[in-house]
Amino acid sequence: MTIGPPLAGLVRLESLLVRAIRLCLGVGLIAMVALNVINAIGRYSGMMSLVGADELLVYGMIWIVMLGAILAARDRDHLSINLLPAGLSGTAATALRLFIDLVTLIIAGFVAWHSAAFIERIAMIGQTSMGLAVPMTVPHAAIFVGFAGIALVTAVLLAADLYKLVGKAETRT
Amino acid sequence: QSTMKLASATINDVQHEWQKEFAKEMAARVGDAVTVEIYPASQLGAIPRMSEGVLLGTIEAFTTPTSFMTNVDGRFQAFDLPGLFLDADEVAAVIHDAEFRDYLETLFLDKGLRVIGAIYNSPILLLSREPVADLDAFQGLKVRTFASPLQMEPMKMLGANPTPLALSEVMPQLQSGGIDGMLAGMPILTAFKFHDAAENVTDLNLSQLVSLTLVNEIWFSEQSEEIQDAIRAAGRAAEQTVFPWGVQNVERANAAWTEAGGKINSLPEAQQVAMMQGFAELGSSLIADQSQVVELHDRIFAILQARRGG
Amino acid sequence: MSWVLGLSIAFLTALGAPIFVALLSGAALVLLLFPGPPLIALQQTIFGGLDAYALLALPFFVFAGELMAVSGIADRLIGLVRALFGRLPGSLGIAALGGSTLIGTICGSSAAAVAAVGRNMYPQLIANGYGQRRAAGLITSSGAIDIVIPPSIAMILYGAAAEQSIPKLFIAGIIPGVLMAMMMAGYISVSALLSRLPREQAFRAQIAWVAFRQAVWALTMPVVVLTGIYAGFFSPTEAGGFACAYAAFLGLIVYRSITFSDLLGAATRSAMLTAKIMIVVAAAGVISWVLTVEGIPQALIAATAEAGLGPLGFLLTVNMLLLAIGCFLDPTSAILVLAPLLVPIAVSLGIDPIHFGVVMTVNLAIGMFTPPFGLNIFVAQSVLGVRAGEIYRGVLPFMAVQVSALALITTIPALSLWMLQGMK
Numbered sequence: 001m002t003i004g005p006p007l008a009g010l011v012r013l014e015s016l017l018v019r020a021i022r023l024c025l026g027v028g029l030i031a032m033v034a035l036n037v038i039n040a041i042g043r044y045s046g047m048m049s050l051v052g053a054d055e056l057l058v059y060g061m062i063w064i065v066m067l068g069a070i071l072a073a074r075d076r077d078h079l080s081i082n083l084l085p086a087g088l089s090g091t092a093a094t095a096l097r098l099f100i101d102l103v104t105l106i107i108a109g110f111v112a113w114h115s116a117a118f119i120e121r122i123a124m125i126g127q128t129s130m131g132l133a134v135p136m137t138v139p140h141a142a143i144f145v146g147f148a149g150i151a152l153v154t155a156v157l158l159a160a161d162l163y164k165l166v167g168k169a170e171t172r173t
Numbered sequence: 174q175s176t177m178k179l180a181s182a183t184i185n186d187v188q189h190e191w192q193k194e195f196a197k198e199m200a201a202r203v204g205d206a207v208t209v210e211i212y213p214a215s216q217l218g219a220i221p222r223m224s225e226g227v228l229l230g231t232i233e234a235f236t237t238p239t240s241f242m243t244n245v246d247g248r249f250q251a252f253d254l255p256g257l258f259l260d261a262d263e264v265a266a267v268i269h270d271a272e273f274r275d276y277l278e279t280l281f282l283d284k285g286l287r288v289i290g291a292i293y294n295s296p297i298l299l300l301s302r303e304p305v306a307d308l309d310a311f312q313g314l315k316v317r318t319f320a321s322p323l324q325m326e327p328m329k330m331l332g333a334n335p336t337p338l339a340l341s342e343v344m345p346q347l348q349s350g351g352i353d354g355m356l357a358g359m360p361i362l363t364a365f366k367f368h369d370a371a372e373n374v375t376d377l378n379l380s381q382l383v384s385l386t387l388v389n390e391i392w393f394s395e396q397s398e399e400i401q402d403a404i405r406a407a408g409r410a411a412e413q414t415v416f417p418w419g420v421q422n423v424e425r426a427n428a429a430w431t432e433a434g435g436k437i438n439s440l441p442e443a444q445q446v447a448m449m450q451g452f453a454e455l456g457s458s459l460i461a462d463q464s465q466v467v468e469l470h471d472r473i474f475a476i477l478q479a480r481r482g483g
Numbered sequence: 484m485s486w487v488l489g490l491s492i493a494f495l496t497a498l499g500a501p502i503f504v505a506l507l508s509g510a511a512l513v514l515l516l517f518p519g520p521p522l523i524a525l526q527q528t529i530f531g532g533l534d535a536y537a538l539l540a541l542p543f544f545v546f547a548g549e550l551m552a553v554s555g556i557a558d559r560l561i562g563l564v565r566a567l568f569g570r571l572p573g574s575l576g577i578a579a580l581g582g583s584t585l586i587g588t589i590c591g592s593s594a595a596a597v598a599a600v601g602r603n604m605y606p607q608l609i610a611n612g613y614g615q616r617r618a619a620g621l622i623t624s625s626g627a628i629d630i631v632i633p634p635s636i637a638m639i640l641y642g643a644a645a646e647q648s649i650p651k652l653f654i655a656g657i658i659p660g661v662l663m664a665m666m667m668a669g670y671i672s673v674s675a676l677l678s679r680l681p682r683e684q685a686f687r688a689q690i691a692w693v694a695f696r697q698a699v700w701a702l703t704m705p706v707v708v709l710t711g712i713y714a715g716f717f718s719p720t721e722a723g724g725f726a727c728a729y730a731a732f733l734g735l736i737v738y739r740s741i742t743f744s745d746l747l748g749a750a751t752r753s754a755m756l757t758a759k760i761m762i763v764v765a766a767a768g769v770i771s772w773v774l775t776v777e778g779i780p781q782a783l784i785a786a787t788a789e790a791g792l793g794p795l796g797f798l799l800t801v802n803m804l805l806l807a808i809g810c811f812l813d814p815t816s817a818i819l820v821l822a823p824l825l826v827p828i829a830v831s832l833g834i835d836p837i838h839f840g841v842v843m844t845v846n847l848a849i850g851m852f853t854p855p856f857g858l859n860i861f862v863a864q865s866v867l868g869v870r871a872g873e874i875y876r877g878v879l880p881f882m883a884v885q886v887s888a889l890a891l892i893t894t895i896p897a898l899s900l901w902m903l904q905g906m907k
């Protein structure tokens with residue numbers, strides 16, 4: 001089977017996006033280490049206190065967690081107890097995987113939906129953070145982006161698996 | 174029948190006491206028509222979460238020092254201005270002034286919050302590893318403050334080095350000497366047994382902590398008129414009852430502090446007076462560009478002046 | 484209601500669903516079946532589970548462990564331990580335990596220790612005949628010591644929730660933590676002797692000297708980090724950042740064993756592991772919140788209080804309760820919810836609240852690696868690439884050892900309180 005040009009383009013775009021997110025994660029963590037060290041040195045020496053450094057570090061961590069969670073979902077690499085999946089094979093394994101993907105899709109979509117509602121309301125109120133005075137929508141949006149992203153990549157995985165399953169059934173008949 | 178969850182960050186202090194009194198007052202007024210549930214000690218999440226919770230209605234009410242609400246509405250700063258109140262009685266005179274209390278109740282309705290409790294909490298002190306008994310001792314002192322100009326600027330004025338720091342890091346840093354001191358109220362210092370890390374306290378009288386109980390207005394407006402009246406009356410009754418309790422609680426905390434081996438220092442009289450004057454001037458200048466805060470401050474100050482003059 | 488929660492989580496986890504999916508599904512189901520607070524509270528509690536400064540220790544120490552592995556710092560330290568103690572039975576296992584304990588003195592996060600030690604020691608243990616099961620069990624269970632030995636995030640939270648002195652709790656944790664480590668070391672030696680694991684050559688001064696010279700810089704790493712914490716240069720959480728910076732300095736400049744692209748690769752891998760761990764922590768926070776607003780812990784504790792137990796009976800009941808709760812919750816959320824409820828009962832029975840804090844901490848630390856649920860198990864599975872079944876069987880003997888230690892710590896308050904006698 002060959003993939004048509006539009007689909008190939010999408011695949012290329014996706015792999016580009018994944019690489020960009022990976023780079024963000026690595027560079028982000030290194031930047032957090034640097035900020036943490038500079039802040040501690042500044043405070044101990046009494047030269048400077050970076051107001052809001054603690055917020056920046058925590059919000060950075062939250063974004064890293066949620067972006068990383070999308071990639072982990074894409075690779076089906078989230079922490080789980082792998083006893084049963086490892087013991088199954090063939091159609092049973094595929095069926096189980098489909099079921100798990102379906103539950104993941106539903107719950108991630110459910111959280112993303114309510115997350116969006118929350119963010120909309122917090123934006124209306126105009127709450128800002130204590131130290132940096134950034135709108136609280138900025139850190140909160142990480143949760144929405146993360147779960148919406150998990151829902152999206154899981155939907156794609158689910159569709160791909162279903163397509164394969166149907167294909168198999170057709171070749172058999 | 175409805176449930177009213179009351180949240181706060183502390184336990185066994187005046188905020189918790191107000192919540193218990195409020196629950197009693199409510200039971201006396203409406204019986205079990207409203208179930209009041211009390212969640213002290215951040216059981217429903219950290220302070221920013223409780224603040225969001227009451228704003229969005231995931232919890233019905235939140236009791237907190239005003240200083241943790243300034244990111245929701247700048248007017249909450251008006252209670253925290255350095256040098257504003259001289260003592261607990263001045264705070265009481267303002268927050269229990271009938272006209273002011275009515276004004277305060279609906280002041281934050283545009284943010285979806287109604288004030289149902291106004292509570293005197295405690296004065297802000299300086300905790301330090303080394304004794305601070307005169308103004309010179311402030312030079313270069315690393316003092317943990319909130320990331321708020323109302324705490325940072327007064328410290329700078331005294332020559333100290335204000336250092337905002339996450340709460341979980343304060344105790345280890347204080348023990349190891351990474352910071353020299355922190356600003357806090359005495360009931361907090363004794364509750365968390367800070368004397369194990371630093372034993373000196375200086376009674377700066379920088380500001381008086383005022384706590385408010387805020388209720389989600391959407392939830393409140395859904396209640397029957399009878400329940401609304403009961404909530405308003407119960408809140409006001411509870412705040413009257415707990416005011417003396419709160420004053421005594423500060424005294425109890427002071428006594429517990431010295432009993433545990435802690436020391437309470439004060440500045441020489443002349444320096445204290447000069448510092449308070451400096452605080453007051455600084456306080457007014459810090460809010461000068463925020464007209465709404467100035468308006469609230471002027472109301473508070475007018476009550477204080479009338480009282481001081483008389 | 485707690486049945487719906489427990490069963491749905493257990494069912495999905497057993498099927499192999501991601502842990503965070505199982506936890507969130509359970510919570511969502513309860514919120515839909517037993518309407519209480521608005522569902523937007525989900526966002527608030529997930530965010531709240533992540534919005535804590537002390538959690539930064541996790542990405543930092545995971546990154547530091549990764550850097551120690553890729554730059555060869557860990558290999559040099561392990562080489563020294565083997566040159567010095569290789570003749571002793573179980574020396575390499577004790578080195579892994581020692582590594583975990585050492586990380587425990589600079590870090591209060593158990594999952595970070597499992598990741599860092601696992602990354603560095605697991606291949607060595609396997610290469611030396613420990614076998615998957617024993618090696619994985621050892622690493623997964625050693626992490627528990629880190630929350631008992633100061634500094635400890637769990638104890639900071641206990642202090643805050645139960646109004647107890649955090650410095651005193653830290654000091655009270657020292658002997659129990661060391662006791663746990665020693666009992667583990669004893670077990671490792673005996674079992675290595677019994678199963679005739681190959682021993683290495685006898686101690687030779689010349690070889691030890693070479694190993695020492697190779698490890699000199701690597702040895703400065705714990706020294707730098709510990710000095711930094713106890714001299715106040717940085718806080719225990721920030722220590723993780725300094726550990727990363729120092730490991731990067733050793734790898735890039737002193738040993739020249741890594742390049743900038745290795746550094747970036749290590750950072751990316753650490754960020755990914757952090758994401759996988761912390762999304763579980765956040766989901767566990769949601770469970771703890773659901774339980775709290777539905778009044779479950781309050782009811783459990785009221786029942787415990789009404790049972791009319793004596794101090795020892797109470798402590799044993801609490802131990803059982805906490806070991807069970809440790810299955811679902813991470814210690815941080817468990818302590819925040821339970822400490823304010825349990826401490827007043829403990830005090831009324833004449834139990835010292837500091838001693839009680841240590842008992843609670845040890846208990847929840849053990850709960851992190853007891854099957855079937857536990858953050859350390861999930862982390863070990865991901866970092867070591869071992870199947871859950873192997874880890875389950877691997878941790879059992881170590882669980883027995885640590886539960887014995889817990890029994891001693893529970894029944895002999897002096898183990899916790901003795902070092903406090905000098906203090907006022």
Ligand code: NA
Binds near residue numbers: 632
């Ligand atoms: Na530790």
Ligand code: NA
Binds near residue numbers: 810853854
């Ligand atoms: Na467990």
